[in-house]
Amino acid sequence: MRTYETNSITLEEVRDNVWEIPRTGDMNTPARVLASESLLEEISGDRTLQQLKNTTELPGIAKYAVCMPDGHQGYGFPVGGVAGIDAETGCLSPGAVGYDINCGVRMMRTNLTYEDLKGSEPELVETLFESVPCGLGGGGVLEKDRETVEEILADGVEWALNAGYAVEEDLRRCEDEGRRTDADPDAVSQEAKDRGKSQIGSLGSGNHFLEVQRVTDVFDSEIGDTYGLKPEQIVVLIHTGSRGLGHQVCTDYLDAIEQSHSELLESLPDTELAAAPAGSELAASYYAAMCAAINFAWVNRQVVMHRTREVFEEVFGRSWENMEMELLYDVAHNSAKLESHDIDGEKRELYVHRKGSTRAFPAGREEVPETYRSVGQPVLIPGSMGAGSYVLCGGEAAMTETFGSTAHGAGRVMSRTQAKQEFWGGDVQQELQDQQHVYVKADSGATVAEEAPDVYKDVDEVVAVSEALGIGDPIARTFPVCNIKG
């Protein structure tokens, strides 16, 4: 058996692209990294593997902790990590969900082709930039009072439907139809709600963006048809989360859990893994608050999509219905969810924590919207501004290997600080426009430097690992046309 050694952690190669940290010491289970050798190499020098190993000490963790091919270090728990934790005997960990609760992406189709759009890029990118607020702090397409925020927290995309920012079809193409019914606005602090008031329909900063893309390849024409994707078609990818509201929910509950459950905390190798024991009052209220923040993020992406439809109507002089601007799907990248999984022949209720990973349910699962159920759910994997993105289809092996999950992006190879030292935003922007015909407009040049194509791993390789393992199969590839970001 081949082994890989780094930072006093030894990984054993189970088979191609599957590496295991065997169970030792206080680990409750082994841990697995799904990666090619070169992807493994990229995380060997940082804290990713140690964090993954630490995760297995969470009480009630089932089978193994998993790290996706795009994984990298995060707050306590790796970004790209998946942990299925027993919902009765285990725990719920905010750090294993992430600060940006329901950070995620949605893709909207159009019937425009790249040819239809050529020449309009400068106007389109300008209009989008003026219409969809981005960057740090307040400012949203909508600004509402606290009561409205509470309705959004309780009802998710249903609120948007009733308020005229969504149509029925949008709702059906979100996970959980855009509403976690376990949400309780009362579990969310006033401070969190106040932060949300001015951020309904906003992108935020960091790796969040709105990107107009063209489909360059459809690898599976049958599933491509089911997803409504064909070469040269224009699509829009929206990447944002729950903004300050979700961040505040995470902060509030990390504080509360650290204060109330110090015994569990002291048994863990890293305070950043702080968790509420399953069945405790705090586990219940964090779950209710997290679900509420998830609903807020869905509404955020919905309102951004609504505004995008209006911008296209303005720029192209046709109605959005006429341009068939329909939601393909919306996926969450950061969440915990009660799911039923087969573990060694036994059906168990688990809090599946996915942080920087995507649910990737295959054909037949009832959670997959009816229109896609015969083929499996769409999975959206943003790459970088210079490499483009992928649409995958949930793979059969995901249910046995990864608690029904796959990767969520390309994953960073260098820190934001390092990126700003290596690149200058203006240069990156000019180069993308001159060499790749990608029009970028950002709130700050620093963000462009931080998001330069070269700060990301090779998205092709991430997707190749997903495909090789059968957890998510590539259906189509897209390339950016216009991008706006914080």
Added chain:
DNA sequence: ATGTCC
């Protein structure tokens, strides 16, 4: 990711 330090 984040009113990037109350």
